[in-house]
Amino acid sequence: MKTCLLSVPYDSGHHRKRLAAGPPILIDAVAQQLPAWGHRARKAEVFVDTPFATEVTTSFAVARAVAEQVAAAKQQGEFPLVFTGNCNAAALGVLSGLQEDLGVIWFDCHGDFNTPETTIGGYLDGMALSIVAGQCWTPLAESIPGYAPVAEDKIILAGARDVDALEGHRLAASAVRLITPATLAQPENAFDDFRLPAGKIYLHLDLDVLDPDYARVNEYSTPGGLSPETLYRAIDSIRHRYTIAGVGITAYDPSLDPHARVPEVAVEAIRRILA
16 A cells, blocks of 8 residues: 655644644654555655744645645545644645545544634634534635535544533534543444444544553643553454545644653554554
């Protein structure tokens, strides 16, 4: 298989700072293993020329650039593995670039289902799943080549445990299907009762879905997350039920991971995705 390893070193519009330091490290770790798995890899990196970076404007410019790169990878017959600081650039870029009718399985510590009207912190990335579902920032989202909203009933949110109160109300009233960390940890297959009306999916892996007792992925991660083994088992289950069309890996701050545990988990997760 030919694979495109796309580095998107941006966090909230800022280049190579904080979470934006993670993508190059993760890509290097994965690239070392790909030949042994029988994969040929092409590395690419997104850079947008924004003399005055702002979170909203620059983040959507990054998403547009990701979509263009993913579309080019698809044309070359490459499987897109996109590594970003933020969730919005990965999800919007991959889904828009692939331009297919996909479901979404979204692993995350957080709900990412806020809107400008419900957010308390004002963090754009906390609205990423809402943007994917076409519920906010619509004119800017439509500026991304190939963007189309994903219906709520084609989305699974897995592993979330840190959800704002207003965001929780939105999720409860939505058709987004929720799988809790406790459900994922059970020996029964959590995805048996959550079949999406889609044969192909975009798989989104915000690494802060992991429990910080194993590794601190970023400053936003909270207790009660997944063990690496639970994540691997979930990925195996997904692979047996869906065709994975593209993957986004997000939100790793290497400064909080002095023992470099997170890249090891990312490499194993991707090995299973590509198996």
